[in-house]
Amino acid sequence: MRGQAATAAARPVMTTFGRLRWIKAPALRAIRVRGMFRQVGPPPMTKPMKPEDLVVEAPLYAAHQKVYPQSVSGTFRTVKWALMGFCLGVYYLTPFIRWDRGPDAPSQAVLVDLANARFYFFFIEIWPQEVYYFTGLLIIAAMVLFLMNAVGGRIWCGYLCPQTVWTDLFFAVERLIEGDRRERLRKDKQRVTPRRVGELAAKHALWLMIAWWTGGAWVLYFADAPTLVKSLATLQAPFVAYLWIGILTFTTYTLAGFMREQVCVYMCPWPRIQAALTDEWALNVTYRHDRGEPRTSVKKAAELRAHRLPAGDCVDCAQCVAVCPTGIDIRDGAQLGCIMCGLCIDACDNVMAKVGRPTGLIAYDNDINIKRRLEGKENVYRLVRPRTLVYAGMIALVGGIMLYTLATRAFLDISVLHDRNPLAVMLSDGAVRNAYTVRLLNKRGHFRTLSLGVHGLPHARVQVVGSDAAIEGRPYIAVGPDQTAELRVLVTVPAGSQLEKSTELTFRASDTDMAETATARDHFILP
Ligand code: SF4
Ligand code: SF4
DSSP: OOGGGSOTTEEEEEETTSOEEEEEHHHHHHHHHTTOEEEOSSOOOOOOOOGGGOOOOOOSSOOOOOOOOOOOOSHHHHHHHHHHHHHHHHHHHGGGOBOOOOTTSOOBSEEEETTTTEEEETTEEEOGGGTHHHHHHHHHHHHHHHHHHHHHSSHIIIIIOHHHHHHHHHHHHHHHHHOSHHHHHHHHHSOOOHHHHHHHHHHHHHHHHHHHHHHHHHHHTTSOHHHHHHHHHTTOSOHHHHHHHHHHHHHHHHIIIIITHHIIIIIOSHHHHHHHHOOTTSOEEEEOHHHHOSOOOHHHHHHHHHTTOOOOSOOOOOHHHHTOTTOOOGGGOSOTTOOOOOHHHHHHHHHHHHHTOOSOSEEEEOHHHHHHHHTTOOOOOOOSSHHHHHHHHHHHHHHHHHHHHHHTOOSEEEEEEEOSSSSOEEOTTSOEEEEEEEEEEEOSSSOEEEEEEEESSTTOEEEETTBOOEETTEEEEEEOTTEEEEEEEEEEEOTTOOOOSEEEEEEEEEESSSSOEEEEEEEEEOO
16 A cells, blocks of 8 residues: 555555555554554654554565666766766776886886785785785775765766666666667566567676676786786686686676665665764765655646645655656655665656746755744755765865875884894803894885894904895895895804893884985894
């Protein structure tokens, strides 16, 4: 039972499965205790109920109903096409962008180099010990999502989420081959003919091709793209590449081709989290029922207006439902199934233009403004409020810290580990020797010659095992571009040195050509 057919005693509720059901009030209270429904629409009726009214009309299982979205034109559809093109372009083409990092470094602009534990992003190179940058990126991503939510509800879902983008692409292919909503509905009901089989085969072939390209593009982020494309084409790529392409082909084909809106309604956690994070000022796609109701036909509305009787602008044409990619009726109020794509706005605006009424019957709005308009007040929009300021501030702060650390990051690093056993060795002449494992990290894209010394230990002699290159008692080590050198280093103090049982010392690696040094502290131990 829906819309006007509902009795006064029943109220619309949204099930956790995203379906609207009309339920009588006492039953609703009992069910709400179990947390299964949330109310949408107008406030409850307070009329006392009889025992026979305690009937729940909502099934706990909602059978899947295929959605046949109709094509639509308008501002939001154009924005969606543009963002879809942008997102797909970025995803498919980024691996082919080249970036010159010198002869010994990869020339792919964005590359996850698992073999060497590096991540390259244009001029930025992240080493394993710098994974905190990813933490920063994750914080920024979460804050951007929260900010979007505070400003425009689920606009991420409606415009940028990969599930939406690929489903939209698959819908476009379906429409191209099978026709628009009415044709698809008709064809699905008709007997299967050879022509229909051909259409279905062409659609699934195109879907599989897109899904395969999606999986193929994914693996190109993990190896040199042109080289991998060649080896994939000649069937000489590693097995793991084919495996990942297979997995992503399957998931793309299934999620965008078949599961579609069910991913948004049943599988994705974001709508549930989003509902907890939003507030009353967020602009959601809203049916302005203050303007639309009572809904009636164009002719009847004209007659009512001629007699100065109230008539809403909604002509009950259901165009807003027909274009909805999740198949819901936005006139039923805020719903879990609404991804805020704005296509119903375009559909309704087109209808309003045809019937000569002002556009914006469905719009990005909120319940505060509906209430204000009913009270004869002006709309109020509050994009700048504490919530949005906190999110924007967090983005600026974390982004600023990341930029600062990136701008001032060292390209030379050193780490030292003292031998555990033995801690110290007394030599035959009375000198004492400690051994260390020293790692030198050259983060630049060219060979570097580094001198190694210790400070805080007078008269100490430093030796690198296996290397005699030294000037004035300081060993010299060559470290390749973007490489780590692990050295075994012996530090010896002469007999009779007046030292504590444990003396702090500092290892210092210095570039012989440029003013760059790196230091690390450890201890020198006496036997
Ligand atoms: S109700 Fe409107 S905004 Fe929501 S998903 Fe459907 S078409 Fe998009
Ligand atoms: S498209 Fe507009 S006029 Fe038509 S049913 Fe939806 S809200 Fe009413």
